[in-house]
Amino acid sequence: MTTFAAAQEFSEREGGRPAPVLIRGAAPYGEDPADVLLAGGRIAAVGVDASVHPEAADAEVVDGSGLVLLPGLVDLHTHLREPGAEDAETVASGSAAAALGGYTAVFAMPNTEPAADTAGVVEQVFRLGREVGLVDVQPIGAVTVGRNGSQLAELAAMASSAARVRMFSDDGSCVADPLLMRRALEYVKAFGGVIAQHAEEVRLTAGAQMHEGVVSARLGLAGWPAVAEEAIVARDCLLAEHVGSRLHVCHVSTSGSVELIAAAKAHGASVTAEVTPHHLLLTDSRAESYDPVNKVNPPLRPDPHVQALRRALADGVIDCVATDHAPHARQDKETEWAAARPGMLGLETALSVVCAAMCETGLLDWRGVARVMSENPARIGGLADHGRPIAAGEPANLTLINPSARWTVRAEALASLSRNTPYEGMELPARVVATFLRGRATVRDAALAAGAAV
Amino acid sequence: MTSLATGTGPATAPGSVGAALETVSAATNDGYADLPRHLLAASDLSREAAIAVLDTAERIDQAIAGREVRKLPTLRGRTVVNLFYEDSTRTRISFELAAKRLSADVINFSAKGSSVSKGESLKDTALTLQAMGADAVVIRHSASGAPHRLAGWVAGTVINAGDGTHEHPTQALLDAFTLRRHLLGGAVRDRVGNGLDARHVVIVGDILHSRVARSNVTLLHALGARVTLVAPPTLLPVGVDEWPCSVSYDLDAALAGADAAMMLRVQKERMDGAFFPTAREYTRGYGLDLRRRALIAPHGIVMHPGPMNRGMEIAPAVADGEGSVVTEQVANGVTVRMAVLYLLVSGEGADRV
Numbered sequence: 001m002t003t004f005a006a007a008q009e010f011s012e013r014e015g016g017r018p019a020p021v022l023i024r025g026a027a028p029y030g031e032d033p034a035d036v037l038l039a040g041g042r043i044a045a046v047g048v049d050a051s052v053h054p055e056a057a058d059a060e061v062v063d064g065s066g067l068v069l070l071p072g073l074v075d076l077h078t079h080l081r082e083p084g085a086e087d088a089e090t091v092a093s094g095s096a097a098a099a100l101g102g103y104t105a106v107f108a109m110p111n112t113e114p115a116a117d118t119a120g121v122v123e124q125v126f127r128l129g130r131e132v133g134l135v136d137v138q139p140i141g142a143v144t145v146g147r148n149g150s151q152l153a154e155l156a157a158m159a160s161s162a163a164r165v166r167m168f169s170d171d172g173s174c175v176a177d178p179l180l181m182r183r184a185l186e187y188v189k190a191f192g193g194v195i196a197q198h199a200e201e202v203r204l205t206a207g208a209q210m211h212e213g214v215v216s217a218r219l220g221l222a223g224w225p226a227v228a229e230e231a232i233v234a235r236d237c238l239l240a241e242h243v244g245s246r247l248h249v250c251h252v253s254t255s256g257s258v259e260l261i262a263a264a265k266a267h268g269a270s271v272t273a274e275v276t277p278h279h280l281l282l283t284d285s286r287a288e289s290y291d292p293v294n295k296v297n298p299p300l301r302p303d304p305h306v307q308a309l310r311r312a313l314a315d316g317v318i319d320c321v322a323t324d325h326a327p328h329a330r331q332d333k334e335t336e337w338a339a340a341r342p343g344m345l346g347l348e349t350a351l352s353v354v355c356a357a358m359c360e361t362g363l364l365d366w367r368g369v370a371r372v373m374s375e376n377p378a379r380i381g382g383l384a385d386h387g388r389p390i391a392a393g394e395p396a397n398l399t400l401i402n403p404s405a406r407w408t409v410r411a412e413a414l415a416s417l418s419r420n421t422p423y424e425g426m427e428l429p430a431r432v433v434a435t436f437l438r439g440r441a442t443v444r445d446a447a448l449a450a451g452a453a454v
Numbered sequence: 455m456t457s458l459a460t461g462t463g464p465a466t467a468p469g470s471v472g473a474a475l476e477t478v479s480a481a482t483n484d485g486y487a488d489l490p491r492h493l494l495a496a497s498d499l500s501r502e503a504a505i506a507v508l509d510t511a512e513r514i515d516q517a518i519a520g521r522e523v524r525k526l527p528t529l530r531g532r533t534v535v536n537l538f539y540e541d542s543t544r545t546r547i548s549f550e551l552a553a554k555r556l557s558a559d560v561i562n563f564s565a566k567g568s569s570v571s572k573g574e575s576l577k578d579t580a581l582t583l584q585a586m587g588a589d590a591v592v593i594r595h596s597a598s599g600a601p602h603r604l605a606g607w608v609a610g611t612v613i614n615a616g617d618g619t620h621e622h623p624t625q626a627l628l629d630a631f632t633l634r635r636h637l638l639g640g641a642v643r644d645r646v647g648n649g650l651d652a653r654h655v656v657i658v659g660d661i662l663h664s665r666v667a668r669s670n671v672t673l674l675h676a677l678g679a680r681v682t683l684v685a686p687p688t689l690l691p692v693g694v695d696e697w698p699c700s701v702s703y704d705l706d707a708a709l710a711g712a713d714a715a716m717m718l719r720v721q722k723e724r725m726d727g728a729f730f731p732t733a734r735e736y737t738r739g740y741g742l743d744l745r746r747r748a749l750i751a752p753h754g755i756v757m758h759p760g761p762m763n764r765g766m767e768i769a770p771a772v773a774d775g776e777g778s779v780v781t782e783q784v785a786n787g788v789t790v791r792m793a794v795l796y797l798l799v800s801g802e803g804a805d806r807v
Contacts, residue, residue, distance in 0.1 A: 217692060217693030218696075220598040220617070223691070291603075331575065336595065336600040
């Protein structure tokens with residue numbers, strides 16, 4: 001790919017305009033193959049027009065035969081850990097992991113140190129993302145000052161900052177006070193915001209280590225009952241409807257939450273929801289090893305919940321997949337279970353896990369994957385240039401996938417600074433081959449593109 | 455198969471301890487294939503392995519009985535580390551005595567006054583013990599599963615001496631040993647090779663937080679006993695209905711004709727109204743007084759893992775009365791732990807590593 005890199009570097013010297021790329025024979029949405037020409041940061045042409053387009057003459061040609069072309073993936077729920085925990089992840093390393101996972105945009109959760117609860121911090125994260133340039137990093141603002149759950153942060157200031165924040169969350173903590181939650185939902189209506197709630201009734205999860213059920217009873221680990229999530233989901237759906245605002249439910253993990261969200265949607269509430277890849281694939285039996293790589297919040301649930309989440313994602317009750325990519329330094333995972341911090345890596349494995357859980361089971365096709373991993377999250381998060389159709393004139397944010405590849409996850413081979421993947425040693429389907437951000441390759445041949453390296 | 459005495463060198467005098475221990479090995483031969491490398495949970499022991507431990511304890515008891523020096527040379531030259539992250543004088547002393555009676559070198563590593571209190575991680579402590587060449591680590595920890603983690607980091611045998619609200623398998627073994635002695639007849643030959651088939655054991659109290667209850671349910675079930683758990687609903691875990699036992703809120707009904715009542719300690723911090731209104735109301739519903747004591751079968755016994763809250767879960771007259779085996783449990787603890795250390799840490803165990 002030297003020629004490509006050289007061309008790209010040359011074009012950058014020429015003024016930042018990436019060299020044209022002609023993707024030959026890839027199948028948009030896994031449907032009929034069509035040539036796709038990227039030029040000037042946009043999709044210049046699709047189909048028979050592509051190769052005869054004037055820009056195609058100088059274009060670098062990518063052989064896409066046998067590959068699937070999707071709009072670049074969008075993650076509504078990423079922990080980049082910068083500022084404050086740069087030993088676990090940085091904006092740079094997290095961006096690299098995202099690009100390798102097929103993402104062109106990630107939403108950075110505000111539970112950093114300091115918390116992203118002011119215009120200053122969100123602008124810092126936004127700027128770091130821009131400097132790295134591998135994905136669009138869209139900061140999420142904290143709902144309350146210091147994520148303490150007691151006083152609203154300056155939401156409007158973050159909304160009008162350079163980061164143009166529209167999604168707010170105290171993720172990691174629940175906005176527990178019902179009145180404060182109501183005020184937050186109301187307040188963000190002024191600028192078209194949405195509150196992303198980490199639904200956890202903390203009075204029901206004191207000391208909780210894993211899903212409360214048969215396995216926790218046997219392992220002697222304090223239980224995190226499904227009702228602790230569902231109680232908050234129910235309350236917040238009612239609040240969102242009452243004040244006519246937008247609620248997004250983070251990492252839905254129980255069948256009961258699915259039923260509540262379905263009911264709220266049927267009732268006309270502006271409620272959206274996400275599910276993580278790990279809640280679609282893994283169950284609470286993972287705790288039997290006592291290896292905290294399987295510790296996550298909300299916790300892994302038994303199989304009936306997993307099946308309900310898959311169905312809900314397939315039929316649209318759950319709108320999208322979000323990774324909850326949560327890197328942790330080794331010392332925070334190489335401990336006894338109770339001492340470990342909750343969270344799992346997700347960005348580099350999400351697409352493959354979704355394929356294993358949803359595609360190989362016949363619940364989603366590639367059109368569906370595009371919907372739940374790109375279009376819907378972009379729409380919910382308000383990103384105009386992501387999750388767009390693969391059509392002439394649209395921004396060239398794309399990912400190219402080898403659907404027949406199988407690969408074995410090795411933590412040591414991941415771009416994330418952390419190693420806490422629960423998929424170590426698992427063979428998973430589908431591999432991201434290339435990712436294009438505004439027409440420029442961030443990933444080529446399943447590795448960071450030369451010139452895109454950080 | 456070498457005998458228990460072989461491999462300990464010429465120190466064994468023929469005809470005395472050695473002869474008795476030949477019998478130990480012979481009797482437990484069949485159990486060996488089945489023994490786990492570590493003892494992390496009661497479920498690590500099959501019925502056969504559990505009976506092998508109990509039988510070995512019987513023979514050790516016989517071998518030591520009446521001897522002036524109550525010590526066997528079996529673990530000479532081996533190092534047993536007691537790694538105690540929780541205060542537990544009785545369990546630590548019991549393991550220490552067991553290891554010393556097997557002639558092991560014993561190191562007590564307690565969380566207080568050690569590098570642990572300086573914030574050293576469990577893993578680093580494990581690597582330290584590993585570097586020092588510990589043959590066995592006996593661990594007590596407040597976190598459920600800590601022994602499982604430790605077993606992944608050290609080469610030696612790990613024995614769980616109580617982890618959080620998970621398990622306490624040697625307590626269950628000593629309880630089973632005690633039950634067998636009282637319920638299976640007075641002669642060793644009545645007990646050796648046998649489980650606790652069809653015996654009914656009622657376990658009463660804070661099941662939710664009890665590692666003793668978890669280990670006992672698993673082990674007693676494996677040995678063929680019938681177990682009934684009795685507790686206020688707030689002190690039973692969600693999911694308990696999947697356990698191999700029955701559950702009741704009615705202590706009187708459960709005790710009727712039972713072979714044994716095992717009373718669990720109710721921790722002070724559970725008494726502040728979080729799980730039941732008052733200590734008095736708990737005692738009324740779930741305490742073992744003389745009236746309830748009389749409901750147990752005439753040959754039945756009263757057990758408590760200690761330390762007891764007299765007047766709370768057990769009336770003093772019951773704790774000190776006929777059929778109370780509380781202090782015997784303590785004595786049996788040493789013998790059973792000797793059996794566990796012998797079977798898992800002696801040459802037999804080490805060969806499998």
